[in-house]
Amino acid sequence: MLPDPPGHRDTGEPPAAPADPWSALRRHTPARIAPGRAGTSLPTSEVLRFAAAHAAARDAVHLPLDVAALLADLRAHGFEASTATSRAAARVEYLTRPDLG
Numbered sequence: 001m002l003p004d005p006p007g008h009r010d011t012g013e014p015p016a017a018p019a020d021p022w023s024a025l026r027r028h029t030p031a032r033i034a035p036g037r038a039g040t041s042l043p044t045s046e047v048l049r050f051a052a053a054h055a056a057a058r059d060a061v062h063l064p065l066d067v068a069a070l071l072a073d074l075r076a077h078g079f080e081a082s083t084a085t086s087r088a089a090a091r092v093e094y095l096t097r098p099d100l101g
Contacts, residue, residue, distance in 0.1 A: 032050065
């Protein structure tokens with residue numbers, strides 16, 4: 001067993017875990033920052049959370065946009081808003097041809 005370093009006082013408590021250096025940044029963003037590791041992979045819980053979020057985002061892309069409700073909500077919060085149209089003839093074309101706006 002190694003000797004204690006000079007000035008060490010044994011309090012009987014286990015040593016404190018190191019502080020999470022990412023916690024301050026996580027308070028300011030919903031982004032996935034330093035999700036952890038399980039060996040060389042992400043923890044299963046993080047993989048599942050990401051898969052669920054990705055599925056929800058894919059579903060949201062295919063939902064029709066309620067333009068009137070969006071405009072009303074923006075204006076209710078003090079934002080000016082106007083509408084624009086796409087040159088795409090259908091939603092499938094809009095999703096596969098972003099160059100058409």
